[in-house]
Amino acid sequence: MNTWKQFPEKVLVLGLARSGTAAANVLLESGKDVTVNDAAASYEDVPVLALQEKGARLVLGSHPLSVLEGIEMVVKNPGIRYDHPVVAEAQKRSIPVITEVELVAYITEQPIIGITGSNGKTTTTTLVTEMLEKSDCKVKLAGNIGIAATEVAQTMQADEKVVMELSSFQLQGINTFRPSTAVLLNIYEAHLDYHGDLESYVRAKCNIFKNQHADDYLVYNADDPTLEEKVKGTKAKNIAFSATKNLYHTGAWADDTHVYFFDEAIIPLEDIVLVGKHNLENILAAVAAAKLNGATNEGIQHVLKTFSGVKHRLEFVGLLHGRYVYNDSKATNILATQKALDSFKKDIVLLAGGLDRGNEFDELIPHLHHVKAMVVFGETAPKLERVGKEAGIQVIEHAAGVDDAAKTGFSLADEGDILLLSPACASWDQYKTFEERGDIFVQAVHTMK
Template sequence: MKAWKQFSEKVLVLGLARSGTAAAKVLLENGKNVIVNDAAAKYDDVAVLELQKKGAHLVLGSHPLSVLEGIEVVVKNPGIRYDHPIVAEALTQNIPVITEVELVSYLTQQPIIGITGSNGKTTTTTLVTEMLNQSGCNVKLAGNIGIAATEVAQTMQTDERMVIELSSFQLQGIDTFRPSTAVLLNIYEAHLDYHGDLESYVNAKCNIFKNQHADDYLVYNVDDPTLQEKVMNTKAKKIPFSATKNLYQEGAWIDDIHVYFFDEAIVRLEDIVLVGKHNLENILASVAAAKLNGATNEGIQHVLKTFSGVKHRLEFVGMLEGRYVYNDSKATNTLATQKALDSFKKNIVLLAGGLDRGNEFDELIPHLQNVKAMVVFGETAPKLERTGKEAGIQVIEHASGVDDAAKIGFSLTDAGDILLLSPACASWDQYKTFEERGDIFVQAVHTMN
């Protein structure tokens, strides 16, 4: 654990929300001179009043460049892009710009399991946490799926370890952050509006292992050619996983009957309740990370025999007059929707649409064979309609939002069909978060019972 005296004395926290508020609190509690700048926050907000009481200097309502005067480091909210005027000016002045997760190494020296990837982060983070908990290990959950990493790190005991879900936004802003076990699930073109280009996005993801040492572990998907090339630069012990290769001397893999870790059979495939080929990759990564951190086979088996998915990620909503309803609102890109579609052999009515980031959806076409109808909504509705027509789908309806789409979609199903919300797009054109979008869909489904 690093001493706080090593950290800069005058800090700008740019953007509050959960991570910014947590960063400001921990910096103030450790004697730093903190300026908080947020355009949306109000001076009478509870969190703002608390920071002011702790000694923060507040600049709210706008982003004047003057807040950078005398600043030695900027801690920015992960969602704030690097072309933001203050961030861009800070970089021009050679002021370091980091994210809240970088502060973790000043708060704890306990083991950290860091998990990232374009898809599957939340499922894998949940699985690893549950596998370790069921094995009697003391684990704390942090990051996008839990509470801010700094809040968790402050309360960790000597026998605990942290499991943290990490986005590319967070990882681009690290300097010395180092997980003892890093998990890199996959790399797929995403968030290019934020990162600017694919190379920058890939490099941000690969920051997860840039500070690892020879006694650390890097669990990675050997079937992903981008990762295979990138991990050649790691100093950590490489532990590959694969749904296609026999890795009995190297890592996690499967045959027709079992999931293995090296040459040890861990669980029978037929006992796993989580559906989808993509989830099999998440399971392999989870088994590897859990075993490396002390999980028992019994603990792993219990989780895989009972865990049916996280909320909004291929979440089984229930049966509705013989139809199987799934909420996959967390599918915010085409790869996630491809994997959802490939998880089912039955006829599917697909509900899709959302924020237009400039991409097309041609990659979905080979995965639409089982789709009998589509309901499209949001900014990308015209693009998705074109994609559906190119795939030969005859019935394509437009909806005003997911609640409307649920009703229209249900009217297009027959008993035994799948009603699937898997938007392939971010939610921000109509909804604050993918969680809000998924909750509205689930509520709409329940009102039809």
């Protein structure tokens, strides 16, 4: 474990929100000289005042480059891009820039199960946590799932493990952070507006195993050719998972009847509640990570027989006058929507749209064969309409937002159809978060009931 004596004394925390506030608190409690800079925060905010009372210097309302004077380390909010003026200037001055999760390496030596991937992180993180809990293992949840890693690390006991969902934004800013079990689900072109290019994005994801040792584990998707190549250089023990290959000697896999871990049958497929091939991949990854960390077959079986999905990820909202309604607002990229579409064999009315990141949506076309109608909204509505027309979809309507889209989509669906919100885009053009977008959709559906 690193010690705080090794950590620089004068630190800038750039951007507050939950992770920045947690980082500032732990740094102040560790005796560091902390400056906090946030353009949106107010001097009247209670958490900000609390930081000031602990000794932090506050620079709010703007991002002057003068905040870097005397600074030896920048801890930035993961959502702040590297072309931000303060970040770019810090790098120009050779000041290290990290994210909050790096601080965990200074707080605890307890085992960390770190989970990343372009899609499936939240589902897999939740599955692993519940599998361990149902196996009477002591475990805590943290990371990109909404709970600051440093807050959790400070409260860990000697017999506890932490399961962390980790984004590429967080992983790009680590130096020594090391999970004892790393899970790499998949790599797909995403967040290029943040990372600049695919190579940088892949490198950030692969940071999850860069500090691992020979006694650590790396669970990876053997069906992803990019990962198959990248994991060859790891020092950790490689444990593969695959929904298509027999991994009798090397990891977690499935045939037409069961899920297996090496040669051990874990659970019949017919007992698993979650639908979709992508969820089978998440399940296999979770089984591998959970078994490596002490989960019992009974604990795993209990979870897989009862777990129906996380909120906003192919969440079954219910029947609306005979229409099966699903909220997949967490589908913030094309791959997630592809997987959602491939999960159903019935006719689908697809609701999609959101922030325009500059990409096209042609990759959706082969997956639209069950879509009978589309409702598009947000900045990307024209692009999605074009793709829908090229796929031969005859009915494409525009909506002002997801509440309007829910009503329009219902009018286009017949009894027995799937009404699916799966935007294929981030939410920030109209909504603060994908959660807000999903909640508004669900509320609209309940209103129509």
